[in-house]
Amino acid sequence: MRPPERPPSTFDRQAEKLSAKLAESTTRTSFLGRLGAAALAIAGGSVVAAAVKPDDADAFHLCGHIWTTGSCPSPYPPLARIDRKGYPLHPRSGRPIDNLGRLVDSSGYALDGNGNRLRGPDGKVVARAPRTRICEDWTREVKGLKDLRVQGSWFRCCGGQIRKLVDCCSFSRRRINGDASLTGYCWRGRRVYCVMYYDTGLPC
Amino acid sequence: MLETFTPAVCGSRKRQMLAQVVFAAAAVATSAALGLALGLAGGLLGARHAVLAAAALALVAAAREAGLLRFPLPQARRQVPESWRFELPLPVWAGGYGAGLGAGFFTFQPVSTFWVACAGALALGRPLAAAVCLSLYGAGRAAMIVWPRRRADDATAAVERLATRRGALLRANVVALVACAVLLAVAPSASAGLVARPGFDPSVSARTIAFSTQAGEVVVRPPSGAGAVFPNASQPALSGEYLAYVDGQGIRVVRWRNGSQVARIANPSASRPALDWPNLAFVYRDPSRKRLIVRNLSTGRTRRPAKVSLSADLGRPSLRDGRLAWHVVTRRWSGIYVRTLATRGVRTIARTRIGRLTNPSVCRRRVIWVDERSGVTRLRAGSVRSRRSRVLTSVRSRSVSYWTTSLSTRRAYLTRWSLGSGAAEIHSRRV
Numbered sequence: 001m002r003p004p005e006r007p008p009s010t011f012d013r014q015a016e017k018l019s020a021k022l023a024e025s026t027t028r029t030s031f032l033g034r035l036g037a038a039a040l041a042i043a044g045g046s047v048v049a050a051a052v053k054p055d056d057a058d059a060f061h062l063c064g065h066i067w068t069t070g071s072c073p074s075p076y077p078p079l080a081r082i083d084r085k086g087y088p089l090h091p092r093s094g095r096p097i098d099n100l101g102r103l104v105d106s107s108g109y110a111l112d113g114n115g116n117r118l119r120g121p122d123g124k125v126v127a128r129a130p131r132t133r134i135c136e137d138w139t140r141e142v143k144g145l146k147d148l149r150v151q152g153s154w155f156r157c158c159g160g161q162i163r164k165l166v167d168c169c170s171f172s173r174r175r176i177n178g179d180a181s182l183t184g185y186c187w188r189g190r191r192v193y194c195v196m197y198y199d200t201g202l203p204c
Numbered sequence: 205m206l207e208t209f210t211p212a213v214c215g216s217r218k219r220q221m222l223a224q225v226v227f228a229a230a231a232v233a234t235s236a237a238l239g240l241a242l243g244l245a246g247g248l249l250g251a252r253h254a255v256l257a258a259a260a261l262a263l264v265a266a267a268r269e270a271g272l273l274r275f276p277l278p279q280a281r282r283q284v285p286e287s288w289r290f291e292l293p294l295p296v297w298a299g300g301y302g303a304g305l306g307a308g309f310f311t312f313q314p315v316s317t318f319w320v321a322c323a324g325a326l327a328l329g330r331p332l333a334a335a336v337c338l339s340l341y342g343a344g345r346a347a348m349i350v351w352p353r354r355r356a357d358d359a360t361a362a363v364e365r366l367a368t369r370r371g372a373l374l375r376a377n378v379v380a381l382v383a384c385a386v387l388l389a390v391a392p393s394a395s396a397g398l399v400a401r402p403g404f405d406p407s408v409s410a411r412t413i414a415f416s417t418q419a420g421e422v423v424v425r426p427p428s429g430a431g432a433v434f435p436n437a438s439q440p441a442l443s444g445e446y447l448a449y450v451d452g453q454g455i456r457v458v459r460w461r462n463g464s465q466v467a468r469i470a471n472p473s474a475s476r477p478a479l480d481w482p483n484l485a486f487v488y489r490d491p492s493r494k495r496l497i498v499r500n501l502s503t504g505r506t507r508r509p510a511k512v513s514l515s516a517d518l519g520r521p522s523l524r525d526g527r528l529a530w531h532v533v534t535r536r537w538s539g540i541y542v543r544t545l546a547t548r549g550v551r552t553i554a555r556t557r558i559g560r561l562t563n564p565s566v567c568r569r570r571v572i573w574v575d576e577r578s579g580v581t582r583l584r585a586g587s588v589r590s591r592r593s594r595v596l597t598s599v600r601s602r603s604v605s606y607w608t609t610s611l612s613t614r615r616a617y618l619t620r621w622s623l624g625s626g627a628a629e630i631h632s633r634r635v
Contacts, residue, residue: 073558075578099558101578101602108535113624121404121418121607121621121628122438127517129560129576130538137536137557 064156064163065195067184070176072134072168072194073142075101080196082166086133086150094199098129099138134196135168145170148193152185157204164198205284205305209349214294223298228346230302235342236335238307242325243334258323259388265316266381269374279313306342315377320384327388399617400425401629405520406610406617407442413610413617414440414447414460415630422449424460432460439520441479448477448484455486457501467501478523483545485523494518496530498545509543509550520608522565527588529553529564529571540564540573542588553586554593565611570635572596572616574606581605583618585635596633611635 062071062079074080075098079091090097097103102110102118108128110118118126132138135150151169155162169186170193184192209227214220267273284304288297304310308318321341325334399406403415403423411427422437424447437449437456447460454474457467469477469486474497478485482502488495496510496518512518512532519531529542539555542564553571554561564573569589575582580600586593596616599605607619607628616635621628 099578100560100576118623119626121402121619121626122416123418123626127533128535130534130536130557132536132557141557 062197063158064154064165064197067182067192067195068177069167069182069184069192069195072139072176072196074134074138074196075099080134080194082134082196082198084198086135086166086196087131088134088138094201096131098131100129102129104128104131135166135194139168139176139194143176143193145172145193147171147190149190150196151187151190152192154185158199160203162200162202162204164200166196166198167192168194168196205301205349208284208289208301209298213289219294223294224346224350226295226298227302227349228343230299231306231342231345232339233342234303234306235308235345236339238322239325239338240331240335242322242338243331245326256388258320258327259385261323262320262381262385262388265320266378266385268316269378269381277313277316277319280310284311302342302346305345308341315374317377317381320381324384324388397632399630399632402627403630404619404621404628405439405608406619406630407440408610408612408615408617409442409444410612412442413630414442416440418626418628422447432463434458434460434463439476441477441484441523443479443481446479446481448479450475450477455484457484469499476520478521478528480523480525483523485521485528487518487521489514496521496528498523498528507545509545509548510541517562519562519564522571522609522611524565524567524611527566529566529573529588531562531564531573533560533562538562540571542566542571544588551588553588553591554584563606563608565609565616567611567613570611572609572611572618572635574609574618576605578602583609583616583633585616596635597631 071078072080075088076091081089081091081094083089083096088097088099089095090103093103095103098108098110100110104110105117108131110126110129112118120126135148140146140148148168148170150166152167153164155164157163167184167186169184169190170181171190172193173181173191175181175192176194181191181193186192209220209224211217211220214223264273268275284301288300292300308322313319318341321338325338399413400415400423402418405416407414412424414422414424416422416438420436420438422434422440424432424434424440424442434447434449437451439450441448442460445459445461446457446466448455448457452472454471455469455477456465457479458465467484469484471488473489474486475489476487482500483498484501485496485498488497492514493511494514494516495508498507498509499505509528510518510530510532512534515535517531517533519533521528521530526545527542528545529540531540532538537555537557538559538561540553540561541550542553543550553564554573554575558577560576562574562576564571566588569587570585571588572583572585575584579602580598581604582598583596583606584593585596597618599620603623605621605623607621609619610617614635615632617630617632619628620631
């Protein structure tokens with residue numbers, strides 16, 4: 001089967017086409033694919049999940065990652081959990097965090113243990129810290145690569161919910177591990193530099 | 205070694221002296237190089253707590269030398285290659301012997317003091333200082349081929365005299381190691397002193413410090429004599445006899461000794477003053493922007509070196525020696541900037557997309573700032589002329605961080621605070 005054409009922009013359209021093909025296939029459980037796509041369309045906006053096997057996936061250093069490329073730099077290494085736009089999330093709770101690893105509210109202000117905005121020694125609310133994308137900003141600054149793009153992705157069942165594993169791709173022939181990089185799901189000459197993941201919360 | 209550097213072995217008295225000089229130079233240079241490497245490694249590792257580990261090691265070594273503990277020392281139980289004396293020219297074998305003994309690793313270690321010295325060099329974290337300190341080991345090695353023979357030409361007799369004093373030397377070594385342990389243990393508190401608890405927002409001028417308290421006061425503490433307390437005040441900025449602070453009506457500038465007012469910025473939108481008399485810098489918030497303003501309180505001349513949007517953080521500036529430093533933090537990046545007021549030149553000292561750089565302080569050509577990352581906060585020091593920096597101190601914690609800073613010619617002051625309780629205290633460190 002010819003691999004689907006990968007659009008040069010968002011990975012969402014790629015996942016949408018893949019999920020549509022799998023849902024239509026007589027060898028796949030199309031019900032789960034349609035149900036997942038519909039649920040994600042409601043809950044997540046533009047991301048459409050592919051049909052996946054209901055049992056948990058094998059893992060390299062995180063569930064669902066069956067290859068060997070390391071995770072991208074993040075506020076909580078070695079796990080690089082992201083939201084659908086590539087911004088960091090707390091690896092356990094899945095809540096938004098800033099670049100200092102602090103839980104933040106919808107406006108980006110850090111929160112204390114009681115869920116209130118964090119106040120400094122002067123009693124005033126602490127100014128917001130930067131919150132930047134794991135692939136394009138974090139990895140770029142830590143590793144000095146300027147051509148990083150989020151490209152390919154794939155889906156696995158992990159912990160009873162669908163996990164989307166995302167490639168952060170670069171033209172570099174070395175990946176974050178230090179050895180030769182793999183093509184993975186990257187395209188137009190890029191290769192997988194590091195990986196991140198997004199937990200959809202959809203049951204599988 | 206004493207019996208090697210003799211006129212008979214070297215060939216003549218003149219050649220003996222040459223050999224001794226070459227040996228000494230090589231021993232000192234090798235020891236210094238070892239110290240340099242250890243100091244560099246310690247600085248890179250951030251060996252702040254290694255000072256305490258070195259103190260503990262000194263105590264253990266003292267116990268070993270006193271016969272209370274027994275354990276083998278890492279060493280090469282070898283003599284210097286005797287064949288070198290017959291195969292190599294005198295300067296080469298003398299230098300080789302000196303380098304081998306100066307390094308310490310390649311020969312027999314009768315006592316454990318050498319390893320304590322290495323641990324101390326690592327904990328020092330300063331390459332040049334460690335090189336100087338450890339070069340004394342090489343100087344000691346060199347002295348031992350000359351000094352014991354000062355009263356007699358017979359090298360064998362000199363060696364035998366040394367051997368009779370072994371017991372006294374070992375006891376003196378124990379005392380020296382215990383003294384090292386004590387000095388190393390108190391060193392961290394000596395260099396990183398607690399200045400005020402509770403307290404935050406330090407501002408230093410000469411040896412006088414002003415700071416805020418959580419009771420809503422500004423305290424001025426001179427090195428001697430009576431200080432001053434200003435109630436309902438915050439964000440102090442000290443410059444000699446003048447103090448600027450924020451109160452409910454804006455910024456007030458007073459002579460801190462008697463409290464007499466010399467200037468006033470009567471606008472509650474003005475805050476975060478920095479004072480280098482007669483220049484006052486502050487942050488002013490108008491409906492559309494936050495602006496950094498520098499006003500000469502004598503002439504009234506006003507400059508506006510920076511502005512940011514309301515959503516960004518324009519930080520507490522620092523003004524000293526004609527230089528202004530400030531930070532900018534947005535949702536996408538943060539940076540530290542220094543501007544020379546006379547030339548209008550702005551230099552980016554540091555910038556990042558993944559951390560938060562805040563609260564710089566400038567003094568002469570030095571600038572310090574707080575570098576916060578996920579799980580670690582560092583106090584960095586650099587030059588106003590380059591982007592290179594080094595770490596003065598750091599804390600690896602998600603519940604403790606650094607806040608505001610101040611810089612004098614010799615010491616950096618920083619606020620260390622607990623994110624959980626909000627409690628803050630001021631520490632100082634040698635720069």
